[in-house]
Amino acid sequence: MSPWIVGQRLLRVVCIMLPVFFLQPAVVHAGDVSAGAALYETTCISCHGEGGDGNGVAADDFVLKPRPFAQAAFKFDTDADWESGSDADLMNVIKNGTAAYGGSAMMPPWSGLADSDIENLIAYIRSLEAVR
Numbered sequence: 001m002s003p004w005i006v007g008q009r010l011l012r013v014v015c016i017m018l019p020v021f022f023l024q025p026a027v028v029h030a031g032d033v034s035a036g037a038a039l040y041e042t043t044c045i046s047c048h049g050e051g052g053d054g055n056g057v058a059a060d061d062f063v064l065k066p067r068p069f070a071q072a073a074f075k076f077d078t079d080a081d082w083e084s085g086s087d088a089d090l091m092n093v094i095k096n097g098t099a100a101y102g103g104s105a106m107m108p109p110w111s112g113l114a115d116s117d118i119e120n121l122i123a124y125i126r127s128l129e130a131v132r
């Protein structure tokens with residue numbers, strides 16, 4: 001096969017593949033808000049309340065109630081980067097519970113959740129901040 005023909009074939013392959021690359025959906029690493037909301041409603045709402053207002057029925061008699069998510073008043077800097085409430089901090093807090101960072105023992109570790117579930121929960125929590 002002459003180099004000319006090989007070149008032509010290569011060019012054809014590239015031309016066919018090009019649109020395929022452009023049509024790929026953008027790779028999204030951020031969590032899914034509606035999946036997070038659904039998980040929140042089965043797992044977190046009992047303490048954190050409707051829309052993350054901090055008034056869940058199970059937290060009624062807590063001395064230290066969860067802070068409303070809309071205020072984004074996050075307390076824990078789990079990775080010691082001088083910023084509390086970063087995505088990494090929320091991931092750690094949800095995974096390990098707040099007692100692991102000197103906080104309330106009432107926020108349990110959710111070590112059974114997949115990272116992707118926690119990313120969805122974080123996306124939902126962030127969406128509540130935006131509603132402020």
Ligand code: HEC
Nearest residue numbers: 043044047065066074075076093098103104106107110121
């Ligand atoms: C049994 C009650 C309870 C449940 C269920 C619960 N939490 Fe909490 N959560 C708390 C309490 C209490 C605090 C406040 C802890 C503190 O300030 O020491 C808290 C704090 C938090 C914080 C704030 C951390 C910070 O840096 O201030 C986040 C985020 C959080 N919870 C996420 C979740 C998510 C997501 C779920 C569901 C998977 C969940 N929680 C389920 C009780 C609960």
